[in-house]
Amino acid sequence: MAATPKWAMEKGKKIIEEAKIRYEQAKKQIPAEYHEFVVLLPQNVKVSQTQVDIDSHASELGFFATKNGTYVSVSYPYMAVNGRVKMARDDHRKAGKLLHFNEPAISNQGKSLSVTIESELLGKATGSSIIPLGENASGAERDNPLEVAETSAIGRALGFLGYGLIGTGIASAEEMDGAEGEEEDQSPEKPTGDNHNNSSGNNNSPSVFRIKVLDLPKFNRDGSCIFHALTHKRQEVEVVVTKQHKAYMDHLGVDQIINVTGWLNNDRIRVDASKAPVIEGSGAA
Structure with missing residues (x-):
C-alpha cells in the first residue's frame, strides 16, 4: 500500500492539533461548574478535494478517503443549550437582574422560528432556526419539530448575548449535531483508495x-x-x-x-x- 502523501499528513495533523487546542481553550473559557455542558461532537474535516492513499498510520489517526475527497475525523467542543441557559440565569440571579425569554415567533410560511431574549445586563438578542420538516426530519425532529427549532433558536440568542462561546461560533451543540458544513461530510460514503487488492492488506477493505x-x-x-x-x-x-x-x-x-x-x-x-x-x-x- 502506498504511503499517505506527506502534505496530506501534515495538513491532517494540523487539523487534529487545532481540535485539541479548541477543547483545551474551551475548558479555560468556561467555568468549571459548567464543564459538564461542554459536548464534544465528531466531525469529518476535509483535508483534500481529491482522494489520496490512506496508510495504516493515517488510518489510526482518523484519516479516510471517499469519492468526494480525503477527510480526517476530529471532535470539536460545543456548549449545550441547557448549559447556556443555566449560565445566563445564574449570571442574572447573582446580579439581581431580569432575564426574559419571549414566546417563539414563527415566520417564512411556517418554515422558520425565532426567539428573542431580553436581558437587563446585556440588552436584547434574537436567535432563529429552521423548523425541521419533511423526509429528512427524524427522531426528535420528526416528533417535536417546534421544540427542536425553539431549542436551537434559544441557543443562538444566548450565544449572541455572549454565553457559551468557546471558539466554535454561535451555534450550540444541539444545532451542530447533525448540521452539514462546507468542509465537513456528516455521512461519508464508502472509503476508497487506489489499491483495492484485499490480499495486500488494504485497510480500505x-x-x-x-x-x-x-x-x-x-x-x-x-x-x-x-x-x-x-x-x-x-x-x-x-x-x-x-x-x-x-x-x-x-x-x-x-x-x-x-x-x-x-x-x-x-x-x-x-x-x-x-x-x-x-x-x-x-x-x-
Missing part, C-alpha cells in the same frame, strides 16, 4: 461486524445517524450509518443483534453505504 445495539440511533439532518454498540469482542464502538440506510435505522431497537459491513477506526465503525445492515435478533453479542 470493509469487514463484517456482529454488534449489539446499546442505544437508539441519533439522526442527523441529512438522514445519517450515529448509535453505540458492543462488538462480539465486548468492545464498545460508535457506529456511523449513512443516509442510504435511514429506513432501516428508523426501526432499529436497543439490544438488537445486527451484522454490518464497514470500517473500524478508533472505536468507530463506518457502515458501507452499499451494503445494508442485517438484523439477526435480540440478545448478547
Whole structure:
C-alpha cells in the first residue's frame, strides 16, 4: 500500500492539533461548574478535494478517503443549550437582574422560528432556526419539530448575548449535531483508495461486524445517524450509518443483534453505504 502523501499528513495533523487546542481553550473559557455542558461532537474535516492513499498510520489517526475527497475525523467542543441557559440565569440571579425569554415567533410560511431574549445586563438578542420538516426530519425532529427549532433558536440568542462561546461560533451543540458544513461530510460514503487488492492488506477493505445495539440511533439532518454498540469482542464502538440506510435505522431497537459491513477506526465503525445492515435478533453479542 502506498504511503499517505506527506502534505496530506501534515495538513491532517494540523487539523487534529487545532481540535485539541479548541477543547483545551474551551475548558479555560468556561467555568468549571459548567464543564459538564461542554459536548464534544465528531466531525469529518476535509483535508483534500481529491482522494489520496490512506496508510495504516493515517488510518489510526482518523484519516479516510471517499469519492468526494480525503477527510480526517476530529471532535470539536460545543456548549449545550441547557448549559447556556443555566449560565445566563445564574449570571442574572447573582446580579439581581431580569432575564426574559419571549414566546417563539414563527415566520417564512411556517418554515422558520425565532426567539428573542431580553436581558437587563446585556440588552436584547434574537436567535432563529429552521423548523425541521419533511423526509429528512427524524427522531426528535420528526416528533417535536417546534421544540427542536425553539431549542436551537434559544441557543443562538444566548450565544449572541455572549454565553457559551468557546471558539466554535454561535451555534450550540444541539444545532451542530447533525448540521452539514462546507468542509465537513456528516455521512461519508464508502472509503476508497487506489489499491483495492484485499490480499495486500488494504485497510480500505470493509469487514463484517456482529454488534449489539446499546442505544437508539441519533439522526442527523441529512438522514445519517450515529448509535453505540458492543462488538462480539465486548468492545464498545460508535457506529456511523449513512443516509442510504435511514429506513432501516428508523426501526432499529436497543439490544438488537445486527451484522454490518464497514470500517473500524478508533472505536468507530463506518457502515458501507452499499451494503445494508442485517438484523439477526435480540440478545448478547
